[in-house]
Amino acid sequence: MITKVAIKHDAALVDGSGHVVGHDAGSTLVRRLLRVFPGSELIGPGPRRCAGFDLIPLEFVDPVTTVVISMDVLDSVDVWRTLRPAGAEPRLMNFLWWPTTTYPHPVEQAALALSCALFPTFANSERTANEAREVVSRWTVQPLAEKARLAWVNLGFRLEHVRPRHEPPVPLVLYPAIYVSERKQPRLFLEVVERVRERTPIRVEARLHESHLVSELAMRMSSREWMWVGPLTATRDGYWDALSRTTAFLATATEESYGLEYVEALAAGAVGIFPDLPWAHALLPSGYPLFYRSPAEAEEQLYRAVTDPVGCWRDIDASAGGSLARWLRDQHSDDLFEKAITDRVHEWFGVGVAV
Numbered sequence: 001m002i003t004k005v006a007i008k009h010d011a012a013l014v015d016g017s018g019h020v021v022g023h024d025a026g027s028t029l030v031r032r033l034l035r036v037f038p039g040s041e042l043i044g045p046g047p048r049r050c051a052g053f054d055l056i057p058l059e060f061v062d063p064v065t066t067v068v069i070s071m072d073v074l075d076s077v078d079v080w081r082t083l084r085p086a087g088a089e090p091r092l093m094n095f096l097w098w099p100t101t102t103y104p105h106p107v108e109q110a111a112l113a114l115s116c117a118l119f120p121t122f123a124n125s126e127r128t129a130n131e132a133r134e135v136v137s138r139w140t141v142q143p144l145a146e147k148a149r150l151a152w153v154n155l156g157f158r159l160e161h162v163r164p165r166h167e168p169p170v171p172l173v174l175y176p177a178i179y180v181s182e183r184k185q186p187r188l189f190l191e192v193v194e195r196v197r198e199r200t201p202i203r204v205e206a207r208l209h210e211s212h213l214v215s216e217l218a219m220r221m222s223s224r225e226w227m228w229v230g231p232l233t234a235t236r237d238g239y240w241d242a243l244s245r246t247t248a249f250l251a252t253a254t255e256e257s258y259g260l261e262y263v264e265a266l267a268a269g270a271v272g273i274f275p276d277l278p279w280a281h282a283l284l285p286s287g288y289p290l291f292y293r294s295p296a297e298a299e300e301q302l303y304r305a306v307t308d309p310v311g312c313w314r315d316i317d318a319s320a321g322g323s324l325a326r327w328l329r330d331q332h333s334d335d336l337f338e339k340a341i342t343d344r345v346h347e348w349f350g351v352g353v354a355v
Helices: 025-036 073-086 106-118 126-139 142-147 186-199 216-222 236-244 260-267 295-307 309-319 324-331 334-349
Strands: 004-008 041-043 054-056 066-070 091-096 121-123 150-152 172-175 203-208 227-231 248-250 271-275
Touching: 004 025, 025 334, 066 073, 066 334, 073 091, 073 106, 091 106, 091 126, 091 334, 106 126, 106 142, 121 126, 121 334, 126 142, 126 150, 150 334, 172 186, 186 216, 186 248, 186 295, 203 216, 216 227, 236 260, 248 295, 260 271, 260 324, 271 295, 271 309, 295 309, 309 324
Parallel strands: 004 041, 004 066, 041 054, 066 091, 091 121, 121 150, 172 203, 172 248, 203 227, 248 271
Antiparallel strands: none
16 A cells, blocks of 8 residues: 655755755755655655654665655656566656756656656646656657556645735845746846836845856846845745735746746735746636837836836736635635645555655
8 A cells, every 4th residue: 555755856955954955946845745655755865764754765665665756857757667676666746847848858858757657747837747747758659658647736835934014115026936047037037127226226036046146147236236136045934025015027938837936926915927938828717917028028018017016016906806815815825736646656656655
């Protein structure tokens, strides 16, 4: 009988007190899975007893009693081969939480396709699931593609994290990413906020992963006296407190598999300006009013957001049937994610999984 879950994400780090550290998406999702599946294990250097979970090497996983949820989807075949010599059929599922375009090389695309065809795959959004189906269809043979098992749900956020609003004396614009990689288009963000800053007073904040704080572009951004560039907030509470005083954010990414930070910022009351791209439309009500097709449109929309946030929210709420907050609760609730992923683990591997 399957009795436990083991989570594999090689980039996850555990501190001396036994907690998963980091504010990047991967670390956040590992913590969420550990919460969703109490008593689960985290695959990594060990063995070691941690805060509410065990850290164990992959070779120590018992394939008879354990379902492995792999966030390192390209490695899943190797995980299966490591567990198979134990004699039992390994129970392995993928958790696909990044865009399929993250790994564009044909070898990587073929590896991704094979993994998603061979093992049940749970995606972090409908968009990601559809992309995975296309990759499987393109890069694998028909008998494998026909047997692929794919499911999805929006990641969602925990409603109780939202803080009361605290409007800043000077409008605050957020760079809504922790990296300044090309996919996020930080240069476009900087170009637009500079133009808006020439028209009206604003402050800008960018909270970046430590690996990107020392980049040339981060240094360039921090040289503006009205722009603060610094490390990620130390705690989740600090993160939500910062969002509660954010007036607006400008999304500039070319691709997202989901977009959790955007959803959380909207829930916190920040006006969101989005590129007119499929990933952004997938997050929002069909009539959402603030999509831009050019830098000039982004400038005008951001200018309006910081000079008339009340009017922007009137239009945003109208697009969601009267309340975007209510729409977000219905479409992006963490409760939906928890139920969907536990239901799929039960469906794919049996009702004996402990949750």
